[in-house]
Amino acid sequence: MYPPAFNYSAPTSVEEVLATLAKEGEGARVLAGGQSLIPMMKLRLASPSYLVDINDVDGLDYITDVNGHVAIGALVRHNDIVKSELIGSTNHAMTDAAPWIADPIVRNRGTVCGSIAHCDPEGDWNSVMLAARAEVVAQSAAGERVIPIDDFIVDFFTNSLEPGEIVKEVRVPKYTGxxxxxxxxxxxxxxxxxxxxxxxxxxxxxxxxxxxxxxxxxxxxxxxxxxxxxxxxxxxxxxxxxxxxxxxxxxxxxxxxxxxxxxxxxxxxxxxxxxxxxxxxxxxxxxxxxx
Ligand SMILES: Cc1cc2nc3c(=O)[nH]c(=O)nc-3n(C[C@H](O)[C@H](O)[C@H](O)COP(=O)(O)OP(=O)(O)OC[C@H]3O[C@@H](n4cnc5c(N)ncnc54)[C@H](O)[C@@H]3O)c2cc1C
Missing domain, CATH: 3.30.390.50 (CO dehydrogenase flavoprotein, C-terminal domain)
Structure with a gap:
Protein backbone atom coordinates (compact mmCIF):
# COMPACT_ATOMS: atom_id res chain seq x y z
CA MET A 1 0.00 0.00 0.00
CA TYR A 2 1.21 3.54 -0.75
CA PRO A 3 1.45 6.05 2.10
CA PRO A 4 -0.83 9.10 2.06
CA ALA A 5 0.62 12.20 0.33
CA PHE A 6 3.15 14.23 2.32
CA ASN A 7 5.58 17.07 1.81
CA TYR A 8 9.30 16.43 2.21
CA SER A 9 12.58 18.25 2.66
CA ALA A 10 16.13 17.14 3.45
CA PRO A 11 17.91 19.98 5.25
CA THR A 12 21.68 19.90 5.63
CA SER A 13 21.99 21.51 9.08
CA VAL A 14 20.39 20.94 12.48
CA GLU A 15 19.30 24.59 12.55
CA GLU A 16 17.40 24.10 9.29
CA VAL A 17 15.81 20.88 10.59
CA LEU A 18 14.62 22.67 13.73
CA ALA A 19 13.34 25.69 11.80
CA THR A 20 11.38 23.43 9.43
CA LEU A 21 9.85 21.49 12.34
CA ALA A 22 8.89 24.75 14.07
CA LYS A 23 7.31 26.08 10.86
CA GLU A 24 5.41 22.91 9.90
CA GLY A 25 4.01 22.25 13.40
CA GLU A 26 2.50 19.03 14.77
CA GLY A 27 1.99 17.36 11.38
CA ALA A 28 5.75 17.24 10.76
CA ARG A 29 7.86 14.19 11.63
CA VAL A 30 11.58 13.50 11.56
CA LEU A 31 12.68 10.81 9.09
CA ALA A 32 15.84 9.02 10.27
CA GLY A 33 16.44 5.41 9.15
CA GLY A 34 12.82 5.11 8.02
CA GLN A 35 12.70 1.48 9.20
CA SER A 36 9.66 2.06 11.43
CA LEU A 37 8.11 5.27 10.12
CA ILE A 38 7.88 4.27 6.44
CA PRO A 39 6.22 0.87 7.15
CA MET A 40 3.77 2.62 9.50
CA MET A 41 2.94 5.18 6.79
CA LYS A 42 2.41 2.43 4.24
CA LEU A 43 0.05 0.69 6.65
CA ARG A 44 -1.63 4.08 7.27
CA LEU A 45 -0.84 3.84 10.97
CA ALA A 46 0.98 7.18 10.64
CA SER A 47 0.05 10.05 8.31
CA PRO A 48 2.50 12.90 8.75
CA SER A 49 1.85 15.91 6.52
CA TYR A 50 5.58 16.71 6.32
CA LEU A 51 8.74 14.60 6.59
CA VAL A 52 11.97 16.29 7.63
CA ASP A 53 14.72 13.92 6.49
CA ILE A 54 17.81 14.32 8.71
CA ASN A 55 20.08 11.99 6.72
CA ASP A 56 21.87 14.83 4.87
CA VAL A 57 22.85 16.61 8.11
CA ASP A 58 26.59 16.31 8.68
CA GLY A 59 28.04 15.49 12.08
CA LEU A 60 25.17 13.58 13.70
CA ASP A 61 26.81 10.14 13.43
CA TYR A 62 29.19 10.48 16.37
CA ILE A 63 29.89 7.99 19.17
CA THR A 64 31.97 10.04 21.62
CA ASP A 65 33.51 9.55 25.04
CA VAL A 66 32.52 12.61 27.13
CA ASN A 67 32.97 13.14 30.89
CA GLY A 68 31.59 9.90 32.29
CA HIS A 69 29.22 9.03 29.47
CA VAL A 70 29.19 7.98 25.84
CA ALA A 71 27.24 10.33 23.56
CA ILE A 72 25.50 8.69 20.60
CA GLY A 73 24.33 11.08 17.87
CA ALA A 74 21.00 10.97 16.05
CA LEU A 75 22.42 9.33 12.90
CA VAL A 76 24.29 6.46 14.55
CA ARG A 77 22.93 3.26 12.97
CA HIS A 78 22.37 -0.03 14.79
CA ASN A 79 25.34 -1.51 12.91
CA ASP A 80 27.64 1.32 14.07
CA ILE A 81 27.07 -0.01 17.60
CA VAL A 82 27.96 -3.56 16.51
CA LYS A 83 31.31 -2.23 15.26
CA SER A 84 32.09 0.32 18.01
CA GLU A 85 35.11 -0.46 20.21
CA LEU A 86 34.13 2.37 22.56
CA ILE A 87 30.71 0.82 23.18
CA GLY A 88 32.32 -2.63 23.42
CA SER A 89 34.52 -1.45 26.28
CA THR A 90 31.91 0.67 28.11
CA ASN A 91 28.50 -0.96 27.78
CA HIS A 92 28.22 -4.71 27.37
CA ALA A 93 24.40 -4.71 27.12
CA MET A 94 24.52 -2.42 24.07
CA THR A 95 27.09 -4.63 22.35
CA ASP A 96 24.88 -7.63 23.13
CA ALA A 97 21.66 -6.05 21.88
CA ALA A 98 22.84 -4.53 18.58
CA PRO A 99 23.27 -7.73 16.51
CA TRP A 100 19.84 -8.96 17.68
CA ILE A 101 18.04 -6.04 16.07
CA ALA A 102 16.26 -7.08 12.88
CA ASP A 103 18.48 -8.06 9.94
CA PRO A 104 21.60 -6.52 8.33
CA ILE A 105 19.55 -4.26 6.01
CA VAL A 106 17.57 -2.74 8.87
CA ARG A 107 20.69 -2.47 11.03
CA ASN A 108 22.50 -0.55 8.28
CA ARG A 109 19.73 2.09 8.03
CA GLY A 110 17.87 2.18 11.36
CA THR A 111 19.19 4.50 14.04
CA VAL A 112 19.55 4.07 17.80
CA CYS A 113 17.97 7.46 18.49
CA GLY A 114 15.12 6.75 16.05
CA SER A 115 14.37 3.54 17.89
CA ILE A 116 14.46 5.37 21.23
CA ALA A 117 12.13 8.07 19.89
CA HIS A 118 9.76 5.49 18.41
CA CYS A 119 9.00 3.94 21.84
CA ASP A 120 7.83 0.62 20.44
CA PRO A 121 7.41 -1.67 23.48
CA GLU A 122 8.94 -4.46 21.34
CA GLY A 123 11.99 -2.31 20.50
CA ASP A 124 15.21 -3.44 22.14
CA TRP A 125 17.12 -0.19 22.73
CA ASN A 126 14.85 1.40 25.31
CA SER A 127 15.29 -1.53 27.71
CA VAL A 128 19.07 -1.25 27.37
CA MET A 129 18.81 2.52 27.96
CA LEU A 130 16.66 2.02 31.06
CA ALA A 131 19.11 -0.50 32.54
CA ALA A 132 21.99 1.94 31.89
CA ARG A 133 20.01 4.98 33.16
CA ALA A 134 20.65 6.87 29.94
CA GLU A 135 19.59 10.44 29.20
CA VAL A 136 18.06 11.80 26.00
CA VAL A 137 19.16 15.20 24.72
CA ALA A 138 16.22 16.95 23.08
CA GLN A 139 16.86 19.99 20.91
CA SER A 140 14.45 22.56 19.47
CA ALA A 141 14.82 26.03 17.99
CA ALA A 142 14.42 27.31 21.58
CA GLY A 143 17.37 25.31 22.99
CA GLU A 144 18.32 21.98 24.54
CA ARG A 145 17.03 19.92 27.47
CA VAL A 146 18.22 16.66 28.98
CA ILE A 147 15.52 14.08 29.75
CA PRO A 148 16.14 10.95 31.88
CA ILE A 149 15.10 7.91 29.87
CA ASP A 150 12.46 6.97 32.50
CA ASP A 151 10.71 10.29 31.79
CA PHE A 152 11.30 10.14 28.04
CA ILE A 153 9.39 6.85 27.59
CA VAL A 154 5.77 7.77 28.26
CA ASP A 155 3.79 4.85 26.86
CA PHE A 156 3.08 2.65 23.83
CA PHE A 157 4.68 4.58 20.89
CA THR A 158 4.67 7.79 22.95
CA ASN A 159 7.66 9.84 24.06
CA SER A 160 7.87 13.11 25.96
CA LEU A 161 9.26 15.25 23.11
CA GLU A 162 7.46 18.54 22.59
CA PRO A 163 6.44 19.62 19.05
CA GLY A 164 9.52 21.03 17.30
CA GLU A 165 11.99 18.94 19.33
CA ILE A 166 14.30 16.25 17.97
CA VAL A 167 16.42 13.67 19.74
CA LYS A 168 19.88 15.11 19.15
CA GLU A 169 21.73 12.39 21.07
CA VAL A 170 21.46 9.80 23.81
CA ARG A 171 23.95 9.80 26.66
CA VAL A 172 24.86 6.42 28.11
CA PRO A 173 26.68 6.61 31.46
CA LYS A 174 29.90 4.63 31.72
CA TYR A 175 30.37 2.25 34.65
CA THR A 176 31.76 4.08 37.68
CA GLY A 177 33.26 0.90 39.16
C1 LIG B 1 11.83 -5.98 9.35
C2 LIG B 1 12.11 -5.15 10.56
C3 LIG B 1 12.52 -5.76 11.73
C4 LIG B 1 12.79 -5.02 12.87
N1 LIG B 1 13.21 -5.66 14.02
C5 LIG B 1 13.53 -4.95 15.10
C6 LIG B 1 14.03 -5.59 16.27
O1 LIG B 1 14.22 -6.80 16.33
N2 LIG B 1 14.30 -4.81 17.36
C7 LIG B 1 14.13 -3.45 17.33
O2 LIG B 1 14.41 -2.81 18.34
N3 LIG B 1 13.70 -2.82 16.23
C8 LIG B 1 13.40 -3.53 15.12
N4 LIG B 1 12.95 -2.87 13.99
C9 LIG B 1 12.80 -1.40 14.02
C10 LIG B 1 14.14 -0.72 13.68
O3 LIG B 1 15.03 -0.90 14.78
C11 LIG B 1 14.02 0.79 13.43
O4 LIG B 1 15.24 1.18 12.88
C12 LIG B 1 13.77 1.69 14.62
O5 LIG B 1 12.62 1.29 15.33
C13 LIG B 1 13.52 3.15 14.24
O6 LIG B 1 14.70 3.78 13.84
P1 LIG B 1 14.75 4.57 12.46
O7 LIG B 1 16.00 5.34 12.46
O8 LIG B 1 14.52 3.62 11.36
O9 LIG B 1 13.52 5.61 12.65
P2 LIG B 1 12.40 6.10 11.65
O10 LIG B 1 11.64 4.95 11.10
O11 LIG B 1 12.96 7.08 10.69
O12 LIG B 1 11.49 6.91 12.71
C14 LIG B 1 10.74 6.24 13.70
C15 LIG B 1 10.02 7.29 14.57
O13 LIG B 1 10.96 8.00 15.37
C16 LIG B 1 10.97 9.39 15.02
N5 LIG B 1 12.36 9.81 15.02
C17 LIG B 1 13.41 9.21 14.39
N6 LIG B 1 14.55 9.83 14.68
C18 LIG B 1 14.22 10.88 15.47
C19 LIG B 1 14.99 11.90 16.10
N7 LIG B 1 16.32 11.98 15.96
N8 LIG B 1 14.32 12.81 16.85
C20 LIG B 1 12.97 12.75 17.00
N9 LIG B 1 12.21 11.79 16.45
C21 LIG B 1 12.83 10.87 15.68
C22 LIG B 1 10.29 9.49 13.66
O14 LIG B 1 9.70 10.75 13.46
C23 LIG B 1 9.28 8.35 13.76
O15 LIG B 1 8.16 8.78 14.49
C24 LIG B 1 12.67 -3.59 12.84
C25 LIG B 1 12.27 -2.95 11.66
C26 LIG B 1 12.00 -3.72 10.52
C27 LIG B 1 11.59 -3.01 9.26
Whole structure:
Protein backbone atom coordinates (compact mmCIF):
# COMPACT_ATOMS: atom_id res chain seq x y z
CA MET A 1 0.00 0.00 0.00
CA TYR A 2 1.21 3.54 -0.75
CA PRO A 3 1.45 6.05 2.10
CA PRO A 4 -0.83 9.10 2.06
CA ALA A 5 0.62 12.20 0.33
CA PHE A 6 3.15 14.23 2.32
CA ASN A 7 5.58 17.07 1.81
CA TYR A 8 9.30 16.43 2.21
CA SER A 9 12.58 18.25 2.66
CA ALA A 10 16.13 17.14 3.45
CA PRO A 11 17.91 19.98 5.25
CA THR A 12 21.68 19.90 5.63
CA SER A 13 21.99 21.51 9.08
CA VAL A 14 20.39 20.94 12.48
CA GLU A 15 19.30 24.59 12.55
CA GLU A 16 17.40 24.10 9.29
CA VAL A 17 15.81 20.88 10.59
CA LEU A 18 14.62 22.67 13.73
CA ALA A 19 13.34 25.69 11.80
CA THR A 20 11.38 23.43 9.43
CA LEU A 21 9.85 21.49 12.34
CA ALA A 22 8.89 24.75 14.07
CA LYS A 23 7.31 26.08 10.86
CA GLU A 24 5.41 22.91 9.90
CA GLY A 25 4.01 22.25 13.40
CA GLU A 26 2.50 19.03 14.77
CA GLY A 27 1.99 17.36 11.38
CA ALA A 28 5.75 17.24 10.76
CA ARG A 29 7.86 14.19 11.63
CA VAL A 30 11.58 13.50 11.56
CA LEU A 31 12.68 10.81 9.09
CA ALA A 32 15.84 9.02 10.27
CA GLY A 33 16.44 5.41 9.15
CA GLY A 34 12.82 5.11 8.02
CA GLN A 35 12.70 1.48 9.20
CA SER A 36 9.66 2.06 11.43
CA LEU A 37 8.11 5.27 10.12
CA ILE A 38 7.88 4.27 6.44
CA PRO A 39 6.22 0.87 7.15
CA MET A 40 3.77 2.62 9.50
CA MET A 41 2.94 5.18 6.79
CA LYS A 42 2.41 2.43 4.24
CA LEU A 43 0.05 0.69 6.65
CA ARG A 44 -1.63 4.08 7.27
CA LEU A 45 -0.84 3.84 10.97
CA ALA A 46 0.98 7.18 10.64
CA SER A 47 0.05 10.05 8.31
CA PRO A 48 2.50 12.90 8.75
CA SER A 49 1.85 15.91 6.52
CA TYR A 50 5.58 16.71 6.32
CA LEU A 51 8.74 14.60 6.59
CA VAL A 52 11.97 16.29 7.63
CA ASP A 53 14.72 13.92 6.49
CA ILE A 54 17.81 14.32 8.71
CA ASN A 55 20.08 11.99 6.72
CA ASP A 56 21.87 14.83 4.87
CA VAL A 57 22.85 16.61 8.11
CA ASP A 58 26.59 16.31 8.68
CA GLY A 59 28.04 15.49 12.08
CA LEU A 60 25.17 13.58 13.70
CA ASP A 61 26.81 10.14 13.43
CA TYR A 62 29.19 10.48 16.37
CA ILE A 63 29.89 7.99 19.17
CA THR A 64 31.97 10.04 21.62
CA ASP A 65 33.51 9.55 25.04
CA VAL A 66 32.52 12.61 27.13
CA ASN A 67 32.97 13.14 30.89
CA GLY A 68 31.59 9.90 32.29
CA HIS A 69 29.22 9.03 29.47
CA VAL A 70 29.19 7.98 25.84
CA ALA A 71 27.24 10.33 23.56
CA ILE A 72 25.50 8.69 20.60
CA GLY A 73 24.33 11.08 17.87
CA ALA A 74 21.00 10.97 16.05
CA LEU A 75 22.42 9.33 12.90
CA VAL A 76 24.29 6.46 14.55
CA ARG A 77 22.93 3.26 12.97
CA HIS A 78 22.37 -0.03 14.79
CA ASN A 79 25.34 -1.51 12.91
CA ASP A 80 27.64 1.32 14.07
CA ILE A 81 27.07 -0.01 17.60
CA VAL A 82 27.96 -3.56 16.51
CA LYS A 83 31.31 -2.23 15.26
CA SER A 84 32.09 0.32 18.01
CA GLU A 85 35.11 -0.46 20.21
CA LEU A 86 34.13 2.37 22.56
CA ILE A 87 30.71 0.82 23.18
CA GLY A 88 32.32 -2.63 23.42
CA SER A 89 34.52 -1.45 26.28
CA THR A 90 31.91 0.67 28.11
CA ASN A 91 28.50 -0.96 27.78
CA HIS A 92 28.22 -4.71 27.37
CA ALA A 93 24.40 -4.71 27.12
CA MET A 94 24.52 -2.42 24.07
CA THR A 95 27.09 -4.63 22.35
CA ASP A 96 24.88 -7.63 23.13
CA ALA A 97 21.66 -6.05 21.88
CA ALA A 98 22.84 -4.53 18.58
CA PRO A 99 23.27 -7.73 16.51
CA TRP A 100 19.84 -8.96 17.68
CA ILE A 101 18.04 -6.04 16.07
CA ALA A 102 16.26 -7.08 12.88
CA ASP A 103 18.48 -8.06 9.94
CA PRO A 104 21.60 -6.52 8.33
CA ILE A 105 19.55 -4.26 6.01
CA VAL A 106 17.57 -2.74 8.87
CA ARG A 107 20.69 -2.47 11.03
CA ASN A 108 22.50 -0.55 8.28
CA ARG A 109 19.73 2.09 8.03
CA GLY A 110 17.87 2.18 11.36
CA THR A 111 19.19 4.50 14.04
CA VAL A 112 19.55 4.07 17.80
CA CYS A 113 17.97 7.46 18.49
CA GLY A 114 15.12 6.75 16.05
CA SER A 115 14.37 3.54 17.89
CA ILE A 116 14.46 5.37 21.23
CA ALA A 117 12.13 8.07 19.89
CA HIS A 118 9.76 5.49 18.41
CA CYS A 119 9.00 3.94 21.84
CA ASP A 120 7.83 0.62 20.44
CA PRO A 121 7.41 -1.67 23.48
CA GLU A 122 8.94 -4.46 21.34
CA GLY A 123 11.99 -2.31 20.50
CA ASP A 124 15.21 -3.44 22.14
CA TRP A 125 17.12 -0.19 22.73
CA ASN A 126 14.85 1.40 25.31
CA SER A 127 15.29 -1.53 27.71
CA VAL A 128 19.07 -1.25 27.37
CA MET A 129 18.81 2.52 27.96
CA LEU A 130 16.66 2.02 31.06
CA ALA A 131 19.11 -0.50 32.54
CA ALA A 132 21.99 1.94 31.89
CA ARG A 133 20.01 4.98 33.16
CA ALA A 134 20.65 6.87 29.94
CA GLU A 135 19.59 10.44 29.20
CA VAL A 136 18.06 11.80 26.00
CA VAL A 137 19.16 15.20 24.72
CA ALA A 138 16.22 16.95 23.08
CA GLN A 139 16.86 19.99 20.91
CA SER A 140 14.45 22.56 19.47
CA ALA A 141 14.82 26.03 17.99
CA ALA A 142 14.42 27.31 21.58
CA GLY A 143 17.37 25.31 22.99
CA GLU A 144 18.32 21.98 24.54
CA ARG A 145 17.03 19.92 27.47
CA VAL A 146 18.22 16.66 28.98
CA ILE A 147 15.52 14.08 29.75
CA PRO A 148 16.14 10.95 31.88
CA ILE A 149 15.10 7.91 29.87
CA ASP A 150 12.46 6.97 32.50
CA ASP A 151 10.71 10.29 31.79
CA PHE A 152 11.30 10.14 28.04
CA ILE A 153 9.39 6.85 27.59
CA VAL A 154 5.77 7.77 28.26
CA ASP A 155 3.79 4.85 26.86
CA PHE A 156 3.08 2.65 23.83
CA PHE A 157 4.68 4.58 20.89
CA THR A 158 4.67 7.79 22.95
CA ASN A 159 7.66 9.84 24.06
CA SER A 160 7.87 13.11 25.96
CA LEU A 161 9.26 15.25 23.11
CA GLU A 162 7.46 18.54 22.59
CA PRO A 163 6.44 19.62 19.05
CA GLY A 164 9.52 21.03 17.30
CA GLU A 165 11.99 18.94 19.33
CA ILE A 166 14.30 16.25 17.97
CA VAL A 167 16.42 13.67 19.74
CA LYS A 168 19.88 15.11 19.15
CA GLU A 169 21.73 12.39 21.07
CA VAL A 170 21.46 9.80 23.81
CA ARG A 171 23.95 9.80 26.66
CA VAL A 172 24.86 6.42 28.11
CA PRO A 173 26.68 6.61 31.46
CA LYS A 174 29.90 4.63 31.72
CA TYR A 175 30.37 2.25 34.65
CA THR A 176 31.76 4.08 37.68
CA GLY A 177 33.26 0.90 39.16
CA UNK A 178 33.69 -2.65 37.97
CA UNK A 179 30.67 -3.17 35.72
CA UNK A 180 29.01 -5.45 33.24
CA UNK A 181 25.75 -5.94 31.42
CA UNK A 182 23.81 -8.15 29.05
CA UNK A 183 20.80 -8.21 26.75
CA UNK A 184 19.04 -11.55 26.52
CA UNK A 185 16.38 -11.82 23.82
CA UNK A 186 13.97 -14.54 22.78
CA UNK A 187 12.73 -14.27 19.19
CA UNK A 188 10.77 -16.72 17.05
CA UNK A 189 13.25 -16.56 14.19
CA UNK A 190 16.33 -14.57 13.20
CA UNK A 191 15.49 -10.90 12.62
CA UNK A 192 12.24 -10.98 14.58
CA UNK A 193 11.14 -8.56 17.28
CA UNK A 194 11.45 -9.80 20.86
CA UNK A 195 8.93 -12.20 22.33
CA UNK A 196 10.72 -11.33 25.58
CA UNK A 197 13.88 -9.28 26.11
CA UNK A 198 15.70 -8.42 29.33
CA UNK A 199 18.51 -5.88 29.74
CA UNK A 200 20.66 -6.08 32.86
CA UNK A 201 23.51 -4.02 34.25
CA UNK A 202 25.53 -4.43 37.45
CA UNK A 203 28.28 -2.41 39.11
CA UNK A 204 30.30 -3.75 42.03
CA UNK A 205 31.69 -1.78 44.97
CA UNK A 206 35.20 -2.30 46.37
CA UNK A 207 33.69 -4.74 48.90
CA UNK A 208 32.36 -6.94 46.07
CA UNK A 209 28.75 -6.05 46.89
CA UNK A 210 26.36 -4.75 44.24
CA UNK A 211 26.57 -0.95 44.19
CA UNK A 212 24.25 -0.31 41.23
CA UNK A 213 21.77 -2.48 39.36
CA UNK A 214 19.69 -1.92 36.23
CA UNK A 215 17.02 -4.30 34.90
CA UNK A 216 14.48 -3.53 32.16
CA UNK A 217 12.14 -5.61 30.04
CA UNK A 218 11.04 -5.64 26.38
CA UNK A 219 7.69 -6.78 24.93
CA UNK A 220 6.05 -7.73 28.22
CA UNK A 221 4.42 -4.41 29.17
CA UNK A 222 2.76 -1.57 27.24
CA UNK A 223 6.19 0.12 27.18
CA UNK A 224 9.77 -0.89 27.92
CA UNK A 225 9.69 -1.14 31.70
CA UNK A 226 12.21 -0.87 34.52
CA UNK A 227 11.94 -3.73 37.03
CA UNK A 228 12.51 -1.39 39.97
CA UNK A 229 11.67 -3.88 42.72
CA UNK A 230 14.08 -6.40 41.21
CA UNK A 231 16.83 -3.76 41.18
CA UNK A 232 16.15 -3.06 44.85
CA UNK A 233 16.55 -6.75 45.68
CA UNK A 234 20.15 -6.51 44.42
CA UNK A 235 21.56 -3.19 45.62
CA UNK A 236 23.83 -3.46 48.67
CA UNK A 237 23.85 -7.27 48.58
CA UNK A 238 26.53 -9.86 47.92
CA UNK A 239 25.86 -11.53 44.54
CA UNK A 240 24.66 -15.12 44.76
CA UNK A 241 22.53 -17.60 42.78
CA UNK A 242 19.75 -17.24 45.35
CA UNK A 243 19.83 -13.43 45.12
CA UNK A 244 19.68 -13.52 41.32
CA UNK A 245 16.77 -15.99 41.47
CA UNK A 246 14.93 -13.60 43.80
CA UNK A 247 15.60 -10.68 41.43
CA UNK A 248 14.37 -12.76 38.48
CA UNK A 249 11.12 -13.53 40.29
CA UNK A 250 10.65 -9.85 41.17
CA UNK A 251 11.18 -8.87 37.52
CA UNK A 252 8.63 -11.47 36.40
CA UNK A 253 6.12 -9.98 38.84
CA UNK A 254 6.63 -6.54 37.28
CA UNK A 255 5.87 -7.89 33.80
CA UNK A 256 2.35 -7.87 32.38
CA UNK A 257 2.66 -10.00 29.24
CA UNK A 258 -0.27 -10.93 27.03
CA UNK A 259 -1.11 -14.41 25.85
CA UNK A 260 -0.79 -14.45 22.03
CA UNK A 261 0.62 -16.56 19.18
CA UNK A 262 4.08 -16.19 20.69
CA UNK A 263 3.18 -17.83 23.99
CA UNK A 264 1.12 -17.67 27.13
CA UNK A 265 1.29 -15.01 29.80
CA UNK A 266 2.59 -17.51 32.38
CA UNK A 267 5.32 -18.82 30.10
CA UNK A 268 6.54 -15.30 29.20
CA UNK A 269 6.75 -14.45 32.91
CA UNK A 270 8.89 -17.53 33.42
CA UNK A 271 11.13 -16.42 30.51
CA UNK A 272 11.52 -12.99 32.16
CA UNK A 273 12.56 -14.67 35.41
CA UNK A 274 15.10 -16.99 33.76
CA UNK A 275 16.51 -14.33 31.39
CA UNK A 276 16.93 -11.85 34.23
CA UNK A 277 18.94 -14.42 36.16
CA UNK A 278 21.05 -15.32 33.12
CA UNK A 279 21.69 -11.65 32.31
CA UNK A 280 22.77 -10.95 35.87
CA UNK A 281 25.14 -13.92 35.85
CA UNK A 282 26.76 -12.62 32.65
CA UNK A 283 26.96 -9.06 33.99
CA UNK A 284 28.54 -10.29 37.23
CA UNK A 285 31.17 -12.37 35.42
CA UNK A 286 32.12 -9.32 33.31
CA UNK A 287 32.34 -7.06 36.36
CA UNK A 288 34.40 -9.57 38.36
CA UNK A 289 36.80 -10.03 35.43
CA UNK A 290 37.81 -6.36 35.70
CA UNK A 291 40.78 -5.56 37.90
C1 LIG B 1 11.83 -5.98 9.35
C2 LIG B 1 12.11 -5.15 10.56
C3 LIG B 1 12.52 -5.76 11.73
C4 LIG B 1 12.79 -5.02 12.87
N1 LIG B 1 13.21 -5.66 14.02
C5 LIG B 1 13.53 -4.95 15.10
C6 LIG B 1 14.03 -5.59 16.27
O1 LIG B 1 14.22 -6.80 16.33
N2 LIG B 1 14.30 -4.81 17.36
C7 LIG B 1 14.13 -3.45 17.33
O2 LIG B 1 14.41 -2.81 18.34
N3 LIG B 1 13.70 -2.82 16.23
C8 LIG B 1 13.40 -3.53 15.12
N4 LIG B 1 12.95 -2.87 13.99
C9 LIG B 1 12.80 -1.40 14.02
C10 LIG B 1 14.14 -0.72 13.68
O3 LIG B 1 15.03 -0.90 14.78
C11 LIG B 1 14.02 0.79 13.43
O4 LIG B 1 15.24 1.18 12.88
C12 LIG B 1 13.77 1.69 14.62
O5 LIG B 1 12.62 1.29 15.33
C13 LIG B 1 13.52 3.15 14.24
O6 LIG B 1 14.70 3.78 13.84
P1 LIG B 1 14.75 4.57 12.46
O7 LIG B 1 16.00 5.34 12.46
O8 LIG B 1 14.52 3.62 11.36
O9 LIG B 1 13.52 5.61 12.65
P2 LIG B 1 12.40 6.10 11.65
O10 LIG B 1 11.64 4.95 11.10
O11 LIG B 1 12.96 7.08 10.69
O12 LIG B 1 11.49 6.91 12.71
C14 LIG B 1 10.74 6.24 13.70
C15 LIG B 1 10.02 7.29 14.57
O13 LIG B 1 10.96 8.00 15.37
C16 LIG B 1 10.97 9.39 15.02
N5 LIG B 1 12.36 9.81 15.02
C17 LIG B 1 13.41 9.21 14.39
N6 LIG B 1 14.55 9.83 14.68
C18 LIG B 1 14.22 10.88 15.47
C19 LIG B 1 14.99 11.90 16.10
N7 LIG B 1 16.32 11.98 15.96
N8 LIG B 1 14.32 12.81 16.85
C20 LIG B 1 12.97 12.75 17.00
N9 LIG B 1 12.21 11.79 16.45
C21 LIG B 1 12.83 10.87 15.68
C22 LIG B 1 10.29 9.49 13.66
O14 LIG B 1 9.70 10.75 13.46
C23 LIG B 1 9.28 8.35 13.76
O15 LIG B 1 8.16 8.78 14.49
C24 LIG B 1 12.67 -3.59 12.84
C25 LIG B 1 12.27 -2.95 11.66
C26 LIG B 1 12.00 -3.72 10.52
C27 LIG B 1 11.59 -3.01 9.26
Missing amino acids: RGGGAYVKLERKIGDYATVGVATQLELGDDGKIAKAGIAMTAVNSKNTRAAAAEQVLVGETPSDELFREAGNAAAQASEPETNVRGTEEWKREVVSVYTRRGLETALAQAQAQA
